[in-house]
Amino acid sequence: MTHPLYLKILKHEVPEATEGNIVIPGHYVSKDPSTYTKQENEKVSFDSSLQLILIESLDNVMYNNIINCESVKQIWEKIDILCEGTEEVRSNQRRILISQYEGSMAKPKEGITEVFERFNKLINDLQLHEKFYEAEEVNLKFLLTLLDHLEQKISAIREERYLGRINLEVLYGILKTYELEMKQRN
Known part of the structure; x- marks a missing residue:
């Protein structure tokens, strides 16, 4: 995810206790709140506020998945994996979507x-x-996806060579207008 809040959360850490000024990686031990500096108090307050916002916005099923998280960063990372999957899952989804795009065709009727x-x-x-x-590639793919009854209009649009200057919604509007005109004539 590239949400700005996510980037802020990733950079945020709740103060950890140290043993002889050494933080043990992967081992979270909260620092005694009475020893927090002003900056650490602000971080803890920020973390608590974000945790509250996230927790209150979750349904019971998602809440049960994050109940044991100790910081907003852990909550966000867990929600990200639960909703979006791991990088491997996202990569597989991307390949599936590309395959669907490449093979997309209008269905009969x-x-x-x-x-x-x-x-x-x-x-x-x-x-x-x-x-x-x-845009030009998307528009051309959309035109090639359509059914034969729009063939004349599709040919005219392709000959105009302006597919890269319009967006998909405008192209749809042009074709929808043409389709309605054809139905009205018949």
């Missing part, structure tokens, strides 16, 4: 609206998984 909604969701999911395509 599927209208342009259904095709657009499904295709647009796929593009959004790809972007969430950090896979981006140029």
Whole structure:
């Protein structure tokens, strides 16, 4: 995740007790609050506030998963893994989405609206998984995904060579208008 709050949480640590000025990695021992410096008090207050915000926003199932976390950083990392999966899971999801994009085609008797909604969701999911395509490529792929009854309009759009200057929603609007006009004529 790249949410700004997440970046702030990752840099945040609650004060840890040391043994002879040595912090034992992976071993969390909270420092005696009476020995906190002003900065450490601010960090603990910030951590407590964020924990409260996160905990109050969770449902019971998610709450049960984070109940034993000792800091907001641990809570956030656990929520991230539970919701998004590990990097390996995200990588596999990205590959699956790319495969779906490459093989996307309109289904029989599927209208342009259904095709657009499904295709647009796929593009959004790809972007969430950090896979981006140029507007021209997305628009061309969308055109190639559509059914034959729009073939004349698709050919006209492709000949105009402006696919890189419009977004997918505008392209959908053009094709939807054409489809409605064709239905009205028939």
